Amino acid sequence: MRLFRPILVLAALCALSVAAVAATPAVGAAAPDFQLTTIDGKSFSLSSEAKSHKAVVVMFISTQCPYSNAYNDRMRDMASAYASKGVLFVGINSNKNEDSATASSHAKAHGHTFPIMKDPGNKVADLYDAQHTPTVYVVDPQGKVRYEGRIDENYEDPAGVTSPDLKNALDSLLTGKPVAKTVTKAFGCSIKRV
Amino acid sequence: MIALFFVFGSGSLAGEGLTRLAGEIDAEGLREAVAREKGHVVLVNFWATWCVPCREEFSSLARLQERNRSAGLRVVGVSTDFENQRTAVEKFLAERRPPFPNYHRKKGGDDQDFIDAVDSRWGGELPFSVLYDRSGRKVRAFSGKLPIAAAEREIRKLLANP
Numbered sequence: 001m002r003l004f005r006p007i008l009v010l011a012a013l014c015a016l017s018v019a020a021v022a023a024t025p026a027v028g029a030a031a032p033d034f035q036l037t038t039i040d041g042k043s044f045s046l047s048s049e050a051k052s053h054k055a056v057v058v059m060f061i062s063t064q065c066p067y068s069n070a071y072n073d074r075m076r077d078m079a080s081a082y083a084s085k086g087v088l089f090v091g092i093n094s095n096k097n098e099d100s101a102t103a104s105s106h107a108k109a110h111g112h113t114f115p116i117m118k119d120p121g122n123k124v125a126d127l128y129d130a131q132h133t134p135t136v137y138v139v140d141p142q143g144k145v146r147y148e149g150r151i152d153e154n155y156e157d158p159a160g161v162t163s164p165d166l167k168n169a170l171d172s173l174l175t176g177k178p179v180a181k182t183v184t185k186a187f188g189c190s191i192k193r194v
Numbered sequence: 195m196i197a198l199f200f201v202f203g204s205g206s207l208a209g210e211g212l213t214r215l216a217g218e219i220d221a222e223g224l225r226e227a228v229a230r231e232k233g234h235v236v237l238v239n240f241w242a243t244w245c246v247p248c249r250e251e252f253s254s255l256a257r258l259q260e261r262n263r264s265a266g267l268r269v270v271g272v273s274t275d276f277e278n279q280r281t282a283v284e285k286f287l288a289e290r291r292p293p294f295p296n297y298h299r300k301k302g303g304d305d306q307d308f309i310d311a312v313d314s315r316w317g318g319e320l321p322f323s324v325l326y327d328r329s330g331r332k333v334r335a336f337s338g339k340l341p342i343a344a345a346e347r348e349i350r351k352l353l354a355n356p
Contacts, residue, residue, distance in 0.1 A: 065244075066244045066276070131317045131318075131319040131337060131338075132317060132318060132319035132320070135317075150306075150318075153304050153305065153306065155276075156276055156277065156278075163304065184306055185305065185306040185309045185310065185316075185317055185318045186305050186306065186309075186318050187242075187274050187305055187309070187318045187319075187320060188317075188318050188319055188320070189244075189245060189319070189320065190245075190247060190319045190320060190321070190337075190338050190339075191319075192246075192247075
């Protein structure tokens with residue numbers, strides 16, 4: 001969807017349009033920088049963290065969305081597995097109806113030790129035109145988006161995954177290979193914006 | 195390939211108080227369902243029982259259908275609930291008794307293929323609605339809750355064109 005923005009604007013003029021129109025960083029373009037405070041009170045800067053890691057995985061997540069929650073264990077396990085490879089996973093909760101305390105207790109309940117941030121006013125979600133949870137963006141050390149979309153194709157059965165898209169993207173990035181599938185899609189819950 | 199299964203024989207898109215799923219549907223089946231309604235304006239709404247905004251707008255969709263049925267609007271619902279939530283879907287329909295048919299997305303295949311087949315600009319967020327004119331041409335897609343007033347104005351413009 002993100003690659004269709006220019007087409008979308010044109011299409012709107014032709015009365016063929018999608019209601020929510022925003023500018024999403026295309027894969028290969030600069031990831032919008034942002035600074036937020038984590039739910040445990042630490043400052044976070046995407047540009048700083050991108051420079052000091054081999055990749056940063058920005059995940060738009062929810063405490064209530066069944067699709068996002070289906071990936072809780074996979075988020076925990078991937079964040080842990082890739083930490084030693086220089087990849088930082090971070091969670092952003094942009095839903096107006098989920099407060100910091102809820103996000104914090106949810107993180108503890110699911111062993112999410114990676115940085116998690118509330119996104120007041122869904123400003124970061126707007127910057128990325130993130131529409132639903134879970135959606136992930138992989139940002140390289142140069143601050144460019146290298147992958148956007150889902151974690152994998154099978155939210156119902158982790159053992160039945162046949163297209164581990166995020167893992168594939170990270171492995172390609174870490175080995176200097178081009179990411180084969182840069183944009184993927186899956187169902188998810190609309191981000192509850194202000 | 196015919197990929198639409200009328201499990202309960204609710205093939206018509208114009209029913210009254212439909213309390214059960216009309217069947218399973220995939221992208222091809224949906225295309226066929228819309229094509230069968232040529233001559234009507236069709237609004238397809240993708241929803242799920244766990245999706246709060248979807249539940250919130252369901253009654254509005256029912257009223258929208260009722261207000262515009264005689265003029266030629268046909269609303270079609272497609273649940274994207276998990277396969278193991280099918281009972282919850284049936285319970286929801288039994289409670290809400292929508293005046294339009296609802297299908298359950300057929301299990302199997304990659305969700306991305308279904309999403310792209312419905313609308314290449316759709317990212318997978320729910321709810322999502324697609325509006326087709328009387329000729330079956332897609333004229334608009336709505337991401338998130340349907341802006342009922344604006345959508346109805348557009349629908350009535352389409353309905354005004356025979």
